[in-house]
Amino acid sequence: MFRTIKVALPFEQSLLQTAVAFNRACQTVLDYGSEHKVYNKNVLNKATYPQVRREMPNLPSALVQTARDEASEMLLRTDFAKIIRKRLSVRYDNRCFKFYPDSNRVSLTTVMGRLTFPFKHYNYMDTWKGEYTNAQLVIRRNKIFLNVQVKLPDVAIKAVGEVLGIDRGILNIAACSDNTFFSSKRLRAVKGRYQFLKRRLQHVGTRSAHRKLQRLSGRERRFVLDTNHCISKAIANKPFDVFALEKLVVNKKKKNGKRFNRKLGSWSYAELQLFIKYKAEAKGKCVVLVNPKYTSQRCSKCGFVHKQNRSGLGFRCGNCGFSLNADLNASRNIGVLGKSEHLRLFVNEPIVASNEASPAGIVDGSYKPMSLFIGS
Numbered sequence: 040m041f042r043t044i045k046v047a048l049p050f051e052q053s054l055l056q057t058a059v060a061f062n063r064a065c066q067t068v069l070d071y072g073s074e075h076k077v078y079n080k081n082v083l084n085k086a087t088y089p090q091v092r093r094e095m096p097n098l099p100s101a102l103v104q105t106a107r108d109e110a111s112e113m114l115l116r117t118d119f120a121k122i123i124r125k126r127l128s129v130r131y132d133n134r135c136f137k138f139y140p141d142s143n144r145v146s147l148t149t150v151m152g153r154l155t156f157p158f159k160h161y162n163y164m165d166t167w168k169g170e171y172t173n174a175q176l177v178i179r180r181n182k183i184f185l186n187v188q189v190k191l192p193d194v195a196i197k198a199v200g201e202v203l204g205i206d207r208g209i210l211n212i213a214a215c216s217d218n219t220f221f222s223s224k225r226l227r228a229v230k231g232r233y234q235f236l237k238r239r240l241q242h243v244g245t246r247s248a249h250r251k252l253q254r255l256s257g258r259e260r261r262f263v264l265d266t267n268h269c270i271s272k273a274i275a276n277k278p279f280d281v282f283a284l285e286k287l288v289v290n291k292k293k294k295n296g297k298r299f300n301r302k303l304g305s306w307s308y309a310e311l312q313l314f315i316k317y318k319a320e321a322k323g324k325c326v327v328l329v330n331p332k333y334t335s336q337r338c339s340k341c342g343f344v345h346k347q348n349r350s351g352l353g354f355r356c357g358n359c360g361f362s363l364n365a366d367l368n369a370s371r372n373i374g375v376l377g378k379s380e381h382l383r384l385f386v387n388e389p390i391v392a393s394n395e396a397s398p399a400g401i402v403d404g405s406y407k408p409m410s411l412f413i414g415s
């Protein structure tokens with residue numbers, strides 16, 4: 040698995056000038072590529088390399104090459120659209136940077152030669168030690184950051200495991216099949232306050248109001264981020280091996296129903312999902328995604344599916360009379376679906392390449408997926 044280590048670097052001219060030169064090199068390749076409709080790296084290299092070297096003699100050739108690679112990928116992604124590259128960033132591959140977390144420094148190829156920069160040490164850097172595959176230097180508002188990608192050994196995932204179903208919703212950001220809830224009460228209050236302030240500031244319309252508005256949206260964003268971190272951490276720490284979530288479908292053409300659309304609009308569910316996956320992976324656990332169809336209409340006790348089973352916050356089965364909190368009922372269904380999905384994934388392709396997690400283990404195991412029936 041890959042992780043990103045972010046370090047702040049001193050604001051040095053050598054880095055700034057490297058970024059400016061890299062940007063120009065990238066732009067030269069982009070212009071040529073969009074004009075001649077090519078994205079092939081060899082063709083781009085032949086056509087632009089001499090010019091780039093002539094115009095930016097200080098830019099090391101390794102960076103000229105990563106600039107060309109980045110331009111090539113952008114051309115492919117945007118279908119040769121004319122792009123003006125505004126972002127100041129530099130792509131480093133393993134030839135042109137070396138990361139030393141023990142002595143808190145990083146050496147980077149720059150327009151002024153190979154230089155070493157200090158950074159502040161954080162404890163997580165000691166646990167994230169592996170192969171530092173590439174890095175990205177980013178310059179934003181008088182600050183310079185280096186995002187270093189590190190390849191960590193995969194943690195083996197168990198073939199047979201306890202599954203936790205998680206239903207994401209409005210009243211409860213997450214309802215879990217182990218009868219726990221992450222209520223959205225406080226979130227809604229805070230979000231409402233921000234909304235109120237934003238509306239008032241938009242009405243004022245002055246420059247200082249605009250600045251204040253920007254600060255507010257930054258604060259709101261960090262609040263959402265922090266909340267998602269807390270919830271995902273609590274979930275990943277639960278004594279379960281597999282976390283089942285509904286697949287979020289963001290296809291506009293497809294109708295997901297009112298409940299689902301409301302869910303998508305009001306919270307960063309995709310981010311929460313990413314965080315749960317990220318934190319689970321590090322513990323040798325995994326996330327499976329299930330089809331959201333009928334999860335809120337099906338009775339988690341007898342499997343009977345009917346629209347009228349659900350009314351508001353409650354669920355009451357029209358067949359067996361079972362009643363439960365609606366989100367909890369959905370989370371139990373998601374858990375059951377997750378169990379069979381996890382097994383299916385494991386039989387078809389082991390989730391981890393590690394030899395320890397042999398998929399053959401499941402055959403001998405006593406694990407049986409619960410069968411479901413859909414009533415009329």
Ligand SMILES: [Zn+2]
Pocket residue numbers: 338339340341342343356357358359360361
């Ligand atoms: Zn029932």
